[in-house]
Amino acid sequence: MMGETKTVELVTGTLDLEVAKGPPIDEMCDFAARANPKRGFLIVSKVLGRHMPARPKQMRATMRQLAEGISQQLPEPILFLGMAETATALGQGLFSAYQQMTGQSLVYLQTSRQRMPGASVLTSFEEGHSHATSHMVQIARPNLETTIAKARSLVIVDDESSTGNTFLAAAEAMVAVMPALETIETVCITDWSDGAYLASMPKPARAVSLLAGRMKWTKGAEHKAAPLPSGSNEAGAAPASAMKSRGGITMTDIATRPFASARKGERVLVLGDGEHSYEALRIAEDIERQGGIAAVQCITRSPALLGHAMQSVSHFDDAYGSGAPCYLYNILSHQPERIIIASEKLGNQRMKALEALQELGADIPVELYECRYEGGN
Secondary structure (H helix, E strand, O other), X not given: OOOOEEEEEEOOEEEEEEEEEOOOHHHXXXXXXXXXXXXXXXXXXXXXXXXXXXXXXXXXXXXXXXHHHOOOOOOOOEEEEEOOOOOHHHHHHHHHHHHHHHOOOEEEEEOEOEEOOOOEEEEEEEOOOOOOOEEEEEEOOHHHHHHHHHOOEXXXXXXXXXXXXXXXXXXXXXHOOOOOOOEEEEEEEEEOEOOOOHHHOOOOEEXXXXXXXXXXXXXXXXXXXXXXXXXXXXXXXXXXXXXHHHOOEOOOOOOEOOXXXXXXXXXXXXXXXXXXXXXXXXXXXXXXXXXXXXXXXXXXXXXXXXXXXXXXXEEEOOOOOOOOOEEEEOOOOOOOOEXXXXXXXXXXXXXXXXXXXXXXXXXXXXXXXXXXXXXXX
């Protein structure tokens, strides 16, 4: 809704928003206060399937719409880079949609905070405002390093952009290992940067988003933010059978896992675990094909305060062994009759989910699916 303005009062400060293009703000996102001294606000997407439940068709429609906004004549080879942890499902979904639309030669990578066995670190960069600042870009197949060095186009995918500084940090890290790079496209659902970062990008760049505008953040004078918990930026270890997208893929990751049967009309919440979120969408789609009513959310490292978009918060351990605290918000918003957790590394996720439900007075069965990725793609 062009020209729409909105003011959001949080305990940490005030957000003033102005839309230049796109749908009404309330259709795309809500807001919350971050438990983070570096940045006091969180843009909470309604269509991403992370902090709030999103229906699988809604998520796929968002991915397709964004893919349609990317130039269809990018010079090949093309590298898609999804940003951990929040945009890993979005990134792989965009990669898949664009591949189907164009048939072009593509590689997909995601940044990660988990070490991948047998992979080498191609590059790394820092996301200054984050609760977990460090991003690793890893390569598990040596032939892909050659392809990336020859890539002429880079598409960087994130869920939202406030200043564009994360896009800029990622681009500067990647251009150092992509000597043939000619052009960059940045893609996100909501972009509040007003394009201010584009002139500083290391190669000619274009921004794609569903909603674009500008924001002003005024930090609250009275709010004293607690320091981030110990371990928030620590790296964990992915198992040998973990998803291949951390090390580079040319076709969509597909897991070996239990089949999620569902009865017609059954309300099922499917939870991704950290960076492992794309398979949660695929499970939710399996459920809806059988007539179930599915929604997707994720266990996440993002620390937020209760209130506004966050109606409940539940605490989890990081299955990857990093020691980073993890959270799940709004576990009952979908009104689930059953919960499925999709993880590439089994831990105490089911026990923690049952504890969270008990604290909220809910008696809902929880299943934990191990998702294994064998071979290469």
